[in-house]
Amino acid sequence: MAAESARWQHYFQEWGPSLLLFARQQTGFLSEAEDIVQEAFIKVWKTYGQSSSITKSLFYAAVRTTAIDHARSISRRKIREHKVFEERKGDLELFERHLEIQERNTLLEKAIQQLSRNQQEIVVLKIWGELTFQEIAAILDVSLNTAASRYRYTLDHLKKEITPSLI
Amino acid sequence: MKHLDEEIEKELARLKPVAPSDALQAKIESALEETQPKDGLSFPRFWPMIALATAACLIFVFAISITRTSKEANSNIKETPAESFQPVASNSFEPPKAEQRLLEAIDDGIVFTEGREPVRKLRYKFVDTLTVVDKNDGSVFTMEIPREEILFVPITLL
Numbered sequence: 218m219a220a221e222s223a224r225w226q227h228y229f230q231e232w233g234p235s236l237l238l239f240a241r242q243q244t245g246f247l248s249e250a251e252d253i254v255q256e257a258f259i260k261v262w263k264t265y266g267q268s269s270s271i272t273k274s275l276f277y278a279a280v281r282t283t284a285i286d287h288a289r290s291i292s293r294r295k296i297r298e299h300k301v302f303e304e305r306k307g308d309l310e311l312f313e314r315h316l317e318i319q320e321r322n323t324l325l326e327k328a329i330q331q332l333s334r335n336q337q338e339i340v341v342l343k344i345w346g347e348l349t350f351q352e353i354a355a356i357l358d359v360s361l362n363t364a365a366s367r368y369r370y371t372l373d374h375l376k377k378e379i380t381p382s383l384i
Numbered sequence: 385m386k387h388l389d390e391e392i393e394k395e396l397a398r399l400k401p402v403a404p405s406d407a408l409q410a411k412i413e414s415a416l417e418e419t420q421p422k423d424g425l426s427f428p429r430f431w432p433m434i435a436l437a438t439a440a441c442l443i444f445v446f447a448i449s450i451t452r453t454s455k456e457a458n459s460n461i462k463e464t465p466a467e468s469f470q471p472v473a474s475n476s477f478e479p480p481k482a483e484q485r486l487l488e489a490i491d492d493g494i495v496f497t498e499g500r501e502p503v504r505k506l507r508y509k510f511v512d513t514l515t516v517v518d519k520n521d522g523s524v525f526t527m528e529i530p531r532e533e534i535l536f537v538p539i540t541l542l
Binding site: 258264279321369 | 399412491494500
């Protein structure tokens with residue numbers, strides 16, 4: 218049991234931050250994103266916990282599916298409540314803050330948040346999920362070419378937004 | 385151009401996503417503990433006994449229902465007069481026209497099932513229309529039967 222606990226904690230420490238980022242990108246609310254990560258983690262662990270075939274992409278796929286299920290079930294009222302609560306909390310940062318590069322980080326974060334949902338999804342999976350285009354294509358149910366071109370298009374878009382200030 | 389791409393990728397990768405809270409980790413830990421089978425009551429150890437008990441119950445219920453049915457059947461036998469029943473000639477109907485209409489195809493996404501590989505769930509909603517014409521009086525019967533097919537396509541996540 219202790220070994221089991223150490224195993225999942227290892228995955229959680231390693232992939233938890235980027236999974237939470239992906240879930241937040243999917244839902245927009247921290248509290249709901251945490252629920253989604255929890256549910257996805259349990260789903261994957263119940264199915265694959267005993268085997269050695271656990272991969273990062275399984276967790277990302279589970280987060281995406283769970284987020285879609287949540288989006289279907291959550292009522293509009295609940296969304297409004299969440300939004301008000303989250304705004305009051307001021308808990309909108311997606312990334313850790315480092316004082317010396319705060320301005321640059323804020324600019325990048327803003328640029329990411331202005332991307333479309335599809336673009337955000339692909340950039341999160343590629344940069345912080347460190348997944349291959351093949352894995353991303355399987356998770357998003359798009360072709361390999363679509364995944365790759367969407368990513369490049371997103372980078373181009375980001376470049377336009379932030380290049381004058383960063384480079 | 386490629387240099388610029390790499391620069392931006394590096395800039396982005398330098399951003400570290402906010403780590404999940406300790407509370408979330410604790411919640412997952414307790415949820416995972418709850419899903420662990422309890423000692424002495426684990427399903428895999430007991431399932432042969434449960435299966436045997438269920439089979440015994442089913443045989444018992446089946447035996448009772450057969451006995452009752454045969455008794456009721458014996459007591460309810462009646463003569464049916466042949467005149468009261470006028471069968472419709474089976475060849476009086478034109479061969480039916482059948483039509484299958486796809487109303488909606490829904491992709492429910494990837495589904496995780498315990499102990500199995502993930503699958504993609506696809507739902508197809510159809511309406512089957514069956515039309516029969518009676519040759520004798522020209523009457524037309526149309527039946528519309530809604531139908532839903534659920535397809536599970538195995539997927540591989542590398």
